[in-house]
Amino acid sequence: MWHITQKIIDKVGSALCKDTDFLTRFNTIVWDSDLEPFEFEEKWQKLISDFQLEDNDWLSTMFTDRKHWILAYHRDLPMGYILRTTQRSKSANSFSSDYVTVTPLLYHCYIIQMLLCPCHIITRFQTAMDQQRYTQSPDYYDNDHSLPNLDTNIHLEKHGAIVYTHAVFKMFQEEVKAAISCGVADFDKEENLRIIFVEEAE
Structure with a gap:
């Protein structure tokens, strides 16, 4: 057969x-x-x-x-x-x-x-x-013989390409790309806490 x-x-x-x-x-x-x-x-x-x-x-x-x-x-x-x-x-x-x-x-x-x-x-x-x-x-x-393509030079993405399977890395990569488009918008303090406001850059 x-x-x-x-x-x-x-x-x-x-x-x-x-x-x-x-x-x-x-x-x-x-x-x-x-x-x-x-x-x-x-x-x-x-x-x-x-x-x-x-x-x-x-x-x-x-x-x-x-x-x-x-x-x-x-x-x-x-x-x-x-x-x-x-x-x-x-x-x-x-x-x-x-x-x-x-x-x-x-x-x-x-x-x-x-x-x-x-x-x-x-x-x-x-x-x-x-x-x-x-x-x-x-x-x-x-997964055993190749690494996925990188979209950035960020160390975190490079590390993810090594530790994740290709399928999981694609999802992780989307999160990385979304994160790098964000920036710190403001700071605040409440007692012993420091609050950081993050928003997506326009």
């Missing part, structure tokens, strides 16, 4: 993948372990028809070999869901990162499935976790 999904863009063309919902539909079909085989075949044929890919030899070969890689054909195996190996988290999830959504309803469904088939739910949960980790892995790499 992982190797096949790696090739899909090259085999059908980057324009089709970029300008249409082909990838989303493709991944929804091939990763859905709840489909019956006949449902998969119907959805596959409709996908091929909708995007006029009847003459694509590679897709035709993949459909011919569908029983070797499509999850729908392994539903009856006791450990069929294990076919979603951790390789899936290495790249295939880049095509389907929007496919799994955790909702309260989904959570309750997971609890019910856990009671009925613990092995099934544990495997599906692990797959979802692998997907989430892969989706976030580019951010981890950027």
Whole structure:
């Protein structure tokens, strides 16, 4: 599955993948372990028809070999869901990162499935976790191997670029830029307190 999904863009063309919902539909079909085989075949044929890919030899070969890689054909195996190996988290999830959504309803469904088939739910949960980790892995790499761009020469901003992740630093940077546009407007004293009034410069 992982190797096949790696090739899909090259085999059908980057324009089709970029300008249409082909990838989303493709991944929804091939990763859905709840489909019956006949449902998969119907959805596959409709996908091929909708995007006029009847003459694509590679897709035709993949459909011919569908029983070797499509999850729908392994539903009856006791450990069929294990076919979603951790390789899936290495790249295939880049095509389907929007496919799994955790909702309260989904959570309750997971609890019910856990009671009925613990092995099934544990495997599906692990797959979802692998997907989430892969989706976030580019951010981890950027945080470990680069520093974000600075907008000022203020030491505080430089320090923030080192200690914060890129995502958090962007929020911090906005606060820094807002702060440097402010200045001291007035002073006051109340007993042992010194009060400083700060306002944004015009």
